[in-house]
Amino acid sequence: MVGRVRPRRRSRPPVLLLALAAVAVLFLVGPFVALLVTAPWSRLGGLIASGPVLQALWLSLRTATAATVLCLLLGVPLAWVLARTALPGRGLLRAVTTMPLVLPPVVGGVALLTLLGRRGLLGRHLDTWFGVTVPFTSTAVVIAEAFVALPFLVLAVDGALRSADEQYEQAAATLGATRWYTFRRITLPLVAPGVLAGAVLCFARALGEFGATITFAGNYPGTTRTMPLAIYLAMEQDPAQAVALSLVLIGVSLAVLIGLRTRWLSALTGGPS
Amino acid sequence: MRLDARVVVRRPAFTLDLELTVQPGETVALVGPNGAGKSTFLQAVAGLIGLDDGKVVLGPHVLDDVADGVHVPTELRRCGLVFQHHRVFPHLSALENVAFGLRAQGVPRPEAHEQARQWLDRVGMLPHAGRSAARLSGGQAQAVALARTLAAEPDVLLLDEPFAALDEAARPLLQEVVRRHAFDGERPVVLVTHEPADARALADRVVPMVAGRVAATT
């Protein structure tokens, strides 16, 4: 358990590991500190309170939340298939799952356009049959964000499932529970921490999504201009403003993630050890 | 119901090849050292392990027939298995654990909980009904596991070293519970143990096993 007092005679951790870990911390924190130092603190308040910024922030939070829900809905079952079935070609499927991680997001956006765009493989039928066009809508933002964020969720849940013992699922089967019932009542609650970790990664990735969004969904205030897009455009004219907007995005995402964590963790404590 | 099983499972280390018939209401103890294939036999009967050869028939139901390509999945076999390390669901309460099988089979919650309470009472665990299963002692958890399996009303009861993980004090109590509630006169019971004393105390018939086969009879 975390926070337990270690025995005093435990040997000290290797210096090399500590040194490299310290470098890692500097590596992560350094650029962020530089951002903090150069931030236009005196203007920060005004920048945050401005209408367009709040609009972009609100859109970002809404779309990232929707994308996370979409990823949970689709990604948890996919992870289950990867971890718990003997489906042929699972290795290939796992590789396909990680594709959006490797693909430059802009290419992902183009790929989404060629599928769901007005002249896309699927999109052209959506247009002629239903008069629906996906690009340039908030829905397109959610799709783009979910596309790039899904691997984070699937990999996290897949890992949690594979390291979770199947013994409880076997026990449930001997009690006559179908795999679906077992999945809902046993598997899912037991891997909840892994699902939570995946959802957090997924949300963070969706919140920071830029390339696929601007390519597939476009950029229009209130509809598709999320915070990262607003930051990019601010960079073109006023880098200081871009820095300020980045800080807002970082601050809000940290607040959301920490808030969620404490909520979930308190809900989970007292559960499985 | 009668259990007719011929189970062949090939493993790199050994081959299990055991033929066993258990009459309704009969309790058979499989006794032998670790690695004799006793647990593998139970898991094969429960459908958790596929057979390499053989046939498992329970009453009128063919559960496995390698020659015909029949394999009924575990959740449809109605084979109750009490595991060596209880495997109570850590995120559920003792009551929810015992009610699990009934709920899974569609019994409404109030009814399932009422029956679960009765089973908990029989195994002496009613005072702990609301406790999280993760916080039960080994003996308590094994009692809950037994109640959980019995509550699901299986057609055959398979007990895999149910007393092995218990301390000396808890053992007689649970043996008494098994004796009083596990044997209902119709259900075949297979008890796996490496304790000859347990076997003699509970079983009608003892089958000694060595290296996957029935040991030469004495």
Place this chain on the structure above:
Amino acid sequence: MSARRGTTGRGTTARARSGRAAARAVPVATAVGLLLTACATGPGTGAGTSSSAPTGSASSRAPLTGQLVVFAAASLQQTFTALGDRLMAQNPGLHITFSFGASSTLAQQLEQGAPADVFASANPATMKAASAVTDRPVTFAHNSLEIVVPAGNPGHVTGLADFAKPQLKIALCAVEVPCGSAAATAFAAAGVTPAPDTYEKDVTATLTKAVLGEVDAALVYRTDVRSAGDKVQGIDFPQASAARNDYPIATVAGARNHAAAQAFVDLVLSAQGQKVLTDAGFDAA
């Protein structure tokens, strides 16, 4: 209003593909520069420059030799590469290296001491920003906005007025980038309030939306329309001249290969050079 950054042309693809590309370009260009410096100081190279410069400054008869480094706006990639090949064909001893990128990035690199001989910018503002390290600039071309529609013109677009129709899908450059501010000038001149569906991050992304048929019309530079081939059609409009973009070129002060630098600038300004540029959709100087 002059554009701040030269992000016209398809050469900006690299930058468009990733926000990090611009940042990455700096060390790469520096590394190239260092490499070139190392070559120039090596034995037997660059000798022709210093000897020919004082004697025949106006004469382009003497064969040019050594290295020539040209920094140019991304939109000039096709035309300048063609002109460079021509100059190298005439002077077998000459080797020209191009670095194409956003004009503002290139200007910053020049100020940081990147070893270039010629700088061609997509707008006067960035040329002015680099004035401390360049000689007197000359305008060598103009680029005008043009309406671009997917092949077949599905939205039946005829002019800027169509950009106000809400039922049409319209893409414009964001006002924060040069093509967007140019578009705003053009709309102001035409008295049209556009109703776009998206403000794209640069001209390449805007063009892509038309190429893929995702929009019925977009506003980009004429050279972009040309480079996209027959997947799109260009439609001229009278207010285009109101938002024309000037392209200046200059030799870099203290260029290592001044003779070749001057020869390249001369070639760009020559009838031959102007023909290549107008063929690509630029307006002659």
